[in-house]
Structure formats: C-alpha cells, structure tokens
Amino acid sequence: MAVFSIAPPTSEDEVLARVQALAGLPLGQIAAHLGRRMPGNLRRAKGWVGELLELALGATSGSQAAPDFPHLGVEMKTLPLRADGRPKESTYVCTVPLTGFDICWETSWVRRKLSRVLWVPVEADTGVPLSERRVGMALLWSPSAEEEAILRADWEELMEMVCLGQLESITAHHGVYLQIRPKAANGRALCEGIGTNGEPVLTLPRGFYLRSGFTTTLLGRYYATGSFSER
DNA sequence: AGCTGATCATAT
DNA sequence: ATATGATCAGCT
Numbered sequence: 027m028a029v030f031s032i033a034p035p036t037s038e039d040e041v042l043a044r045v046q047a048l049a050g051l052p053l054g055q056i057a058a059h060l061g062r063r064m065p066g067n068l069r070r071a072k073g074w075v076g077e078l079l080e081l082a083l084g085a086t087s088g089s090q091a092a093p094d095f096p097h098l099g100v101e102m103k104t105l106p107l108r109a110d111g112r113p114k115e116s117t118y119v120c121t122v123p124l125t126g127f128d129i130c131w132e133t134s135w136v137r138r139k140l141s142r143v144l145w146v147p148v149e150a151d152t153g154v155p156l157s158e159r160r161v162g163m164a165l166l167w168s169p170s171a172e173e174e175a176i177l178r179a180d181w182e183e184l185m186e187m188v189c190l191g192q193l194e195s196i197t198a199h200h201g202v203y204l205q206i207r208p209k210a211a212n213g214r215a216l217c218e219g220i221g222t223n224g225e226p227v228l229t230l231p232r233g234f235y236l237r238s239g240f241t242t243t244l245l246g247r248y249y250a251t252g253s254f255s256e257r
Numbered sequence: 258a259g260c261t262g263a264t265c266a267t268a269t
Numbered sequence: 270a271t272a273t274g275a276t277c278a279g280c281t
Contacts, residue, residue, distance in 0.1 A: 068276060068277090069265080069277070070265060070266070071275095072264085072265055072266070072274070072275045072276045073265085073273075073274030073275045073276085074266090074274080074275090075274085077266095077267090077274060080273095080274080088267095088269080088272090088273070089271080089272045089273040089274090090268090090272075090273075091273080103275095104274085104275080106276080114276090115275075115277095116260085117275090118274080118275060120272095121272075197261075197262090198260075199260095199261080205261090207261065208262060209263095209264095210263080211265075212263075212264060212265085213262090213263065215270085217270070217271080230262095231270090231271080
C-alpha cells in the first residue's frame with residue numbers, strides 16, 4: 027500500500043474528532059492503513075510512534091521548528107504508558123538555548139511549545155508487541171495558572187544557570203516539572219555554550235524535558251477511574 | 258523500579 | 270549542526 031498524506035485539520039474540534047477515532051486502535055492497524063512499515067521494536071526507531079500518529083492526524087511535521095498543527099498552535103506529544111497506565115518516560119519539549127539569548131519566559135520556546143498540547147497516550151509495555159499496542163484517549167491541554175507558575179520558576183532557575191555559565195553543574199535533578207538533560211546524537215556531538223567566565227565553549231547539546239511525574243498527574247486528573255481507551 | 262545520562266533515526 | 274520524533278540502558 028502506498029503512503030499517502032492526510033490534510034491538516036482546520037480546528038481543534040477536528041483534531042479531537044480524528045484522535046478520538048484512533049482511540050482503542052492498535053498501532054499495527056494504523057500503520058497498515060497508512061502504508062507505513064512496522065519496525066520489530068523501537069530500539070532503532072525511537073520516534074516511530076510519534077511520526078505515525080502525526081501522519082494519522084494530518085500534522086505537518088517534518089523537522090520544521092513549528093507546532094505540529096501550525097494554524098491551530100497545537101503541539102502533539104505521544105505519551106508512552108506502562109501496563110499500570112502511568113507514563114514510562116519523560117517528555118522532550120525543546121532544545122535548551124545554550125547561548126543564553128532566550129531570557130524571557132513569556133516569549134520562551136518552552137512556554138510556546140507547552141501552551142497547547144494534544145497528549146496522545148499509547149501503550150508502551152514492552153511485553154506487548156509494538157503492532158498490538160493501542161492508542162488511548164487523547165487530552166487537549168493547556169497549563170493551569172498553578173502549573174505555569176511552576177514551569178516558569180523551573181525555566182527561570184535553569185536558564186539563569188545557563189546564562190551564568192553554570193551549564194556543567196546542571197543535572198537532571200534540578201527542576202520540579204522541567205529538567206535539563208542531554209539531547210544529542212551521541213556524546214561526541216557538541217554545540218556552543220557559555221563557559222564559567224562568560225566565554226564561548228563547546229558543550230553537549232541539552233534539551234528541556236517534562237518529568238514523567240508531571241504527566242502522570244496530568245493524566246490522573248482525566249483518567250481517575252476510566253479505562254484506557256474510553257472515557 | 259525509577260531516574261539520569263546517553264543514544265537512535267530522519268529531514269533540512 | 271539543528272530541528273523534528275523520542276527510547277535505551279546503566280546506576281542507584
């Protein structure tokens with residue numbers, strides 16, 4: 027079957043209708059419908075599930091630095107779930123601007139990315155074959171005032187360290203909801219950062235991630251007693 | 258078992 | 270190299 031594309035949705039309601047139609051479907055069925063190859067596992071295809079769902083929903087992805095649904099300002103994130111329904115991984119948000127020019131939360135990349143997110147839970151229990159893992163009920167989310175206040179505090183604390191040349195002392199232990207971790211092809215990948223004396227240095231590229239504890243709480247509000255793919 | 262640090266693939 | 274999509278795997 028040939029790969030074909032699906033037109034971008036024109037409203038949030040359309041996004042929701044499409045993603046709700048996927049709820050309960052196994053990834054193998056979605057992949058077959060879209061003519062996508064099924065990897066045996068995700069070891070060498072870590073982004074496969076996210077790319078499949080982007081295609082299925084009509085996201086105009088690619089590697090452009092834009093939301094998945096640019097016209098709607100909506101970002102889509104898959105959320106891999108353990109057998110018990112809790113997210114098993116943190117969620118990558120965006121690259122950390124290591125040259126320190128992004129100093130305003132209001133206009134920050136993190137805030138823009140997280141302003142409107144379509145969370146799409148997907149079964150990720152390694153005991154279940156990839157093709158049999160099902161899509162869950164999605165959640166279209168914006169941070170509450172309380173959530174944003176904590177995200178902002180995390181971001182400001184972390185970015186202050188970046189700007190002050192304290193990058194090398196930042197570990198994944200910093201931050202309540204947000205953390206900074208390496209985000210690179212490998213340990214030899216380098217980019218420019220700020221050294222301890224303000225001088226340019228080469229360092230490992232980093233990314234902002236949302237802790238899985240945060241996304242667990244997000245889902246918990248909506249899936250308190252519900253089943254995986256039905257509300 | 259959960260978490261941190263490291264890594265994999267693809268497009269531009 | 271930097272953006273997109275993330276998960277892997279070793280250590281505590």
